[in-house]
Amino acid sequence: MHFLSIIEAIKARRESLQVTQKALSDLSGVALGALKKFESGRGNPTLSTLKKLCDALGLEITLSVKKTINP
Amino acid sequence: MHFLSIIEAIKARRESLQVTQKALSDLSGVALGALKKFESGRGNPTLSTLKKLCDALGLEITLSVKKTINP
DNA sequence: ATAAAAAGTGCATTATAGTGTTCTTTTTTG
């Protein structure tokens, strides 16, 4: 899967808040196993799971029209 | 589920491009059933499914730090 | 007003995400 930037945004935010995976799991209600799998790049979370993590981390999910030339 | 803004972003973009659900299904590789379910508000797509739709629509998914007071 | 197209609904099946647990590896701390 190619969610690298999303994975990294979650991870970076979690680390900048100095929250452990376990703590984020508790805060967000997402199972620790799922979080570990996702952060280690082997996950494909549902939008609901992603949103729980974002909510807990004070992140918002935005869809915007791409302005760059097709990569 | 509470993905209203995301659902609407997808729908609005699809309509502004004048693409039917069937055409978007073909373009993105997401099954028509899944797309219909999602757009009608009864879905919880995986990130991979959401990304396929966004890629086909020229949308990008962004995570950013919320600037508002906790709602 | 009617036909055609698009959108929405429901269902059975398959694939896989989420959960909970245990274990291993890595990182941090004293």
Place this chain on the structure above:
DNA sequence: CAAAAAAGAACACTATAATGCACTTTTTAT
């Protein structure tokens, strides 16, 4: 360095997303 904490990996089980299909309702065009 050793102990503790955190991160990563692997498993069986459960829940549910994705698929493909058939059907109904709504919208659009003639």
